[in-house]
Amino acid sequence: MNSLFFRKMVVALTGLFLCTFLIVHLSANFILLLPESMARELYNSYSTTLRESPLIKIIAYVLYAAILLHAFYALLITLRNRKAKPEKYVVNHSNENSTWTSQNMGLIGTIILLFLVLHLANFWARIKLGIGEEVGLDALGNRDVYEVAYTLFHNIYYVIFYTLISIPLGLHLHHGLKSAFKSLGFYHKKGLQLLAKVSVIYAVIMGVGFGIIPIIVYFK
């Protein structure tokens, strides 16, 4: 169970789960772009529904586990891979045979992980754990999560940071999505060609989507 293949399987499966999660996450975030009168109530009632659903509670734990396992096993793989190439080339033009992203998934992943710590501190810790500044209630008595996002994205530094981080996110997703399928053994030739295109579309939607929401909210 500790074979290299098993580790790759864990990273691929958790990666695909996280890819699916991001679709739901981004879809919900689009509510933030509606006019405020609609957005606040809709977003708050949506997040209350999520918090109170027993099914979502289970999925939330799966999500935490997926993030930790993905990072942990990716780290194990990276350390072992480094050991497999102890001496580097004096001259290496790897950009001529592969993309920069594919050569630096570990670095990009680490940047995203660091962002995630801040992101969880911004939202999850305040809303779910009640750490930090208290979150108020809206007119319907739901926790005012919209206000948390609205306030955060009226701080220009956070807007810039959240927008910039969507670039490594998009790159990571582009390489990760198509590679996960190959790691799991998907080798249908036409299917892989389609998958390559789907990965680009998916990564662009995720990158642009998550990147543009803070900007639009800032100007609201």
Next chain:
Amino acid sequence: MKVIFKIWRQEGPNEKGTIRDYEVDGLNEDMSFLEALDHLNELLVLKNEKVIAFEYDCREGICGQCGVFINGRAHGPHDNITTCQLHMRSFKDGDTIVVEPWRAASFPVIKDLIVDRSALDRIIEQGAFITAKTGTAPEANSILIPKETADRAMDAAACIGCGACVATCKNSSAALFTAAKINHFNSLPQGKAEEHKRVAEMMFQMEIEGFGSCTFTGACEVECPESISITNIAEMNARYVKSKLLK
């Protein structure tokens, strides 16, 4: 034609190596890269210096013996060729050419540009053959194999074991090599009887030899002289899952 070679010199497996500069004149662009190294070695002999050790055999792109890292690429600046197929016309007069041995923990340097690739042989020993006695060559069509299957097996069988995939891979993964060997046998009826054992044992050997994991950078298929597709690695993974499930 004149170039400046910067070549990795290392006396032995446990010695410390270093890059040494050699200015070489009198080359012409029709020389193969190996002939240019021969020319340099002749000059070194005349100067009573130790010649540069490098590997070669057929010098026509089919044996997989030659293989060095040239100016940051496995087998030089072109895609999908061996070092012996590289010619000096790919360089300009006055160019600096950096020549290094394959780098991987599983490929220790023996001397100068020669590395020990026996780790690949040990992967083959785990199952890249069939145990049945086949006797003399049978009638070619006694076992019917669809053209498409035969082509796929042949594409994988084309691997010459040069090690460029391992050399270029940032993880020193031997996945393309191992996948080519496994898919070659497992896609043919003769190899079917031992397919699950073959996948499990060859992949296990690949791991204990110290090669890294495949992270699908795709560099290997660009450097492979036989243009073996990286899809082979995905296919090997599928075979591995199948072998575990059917065990």
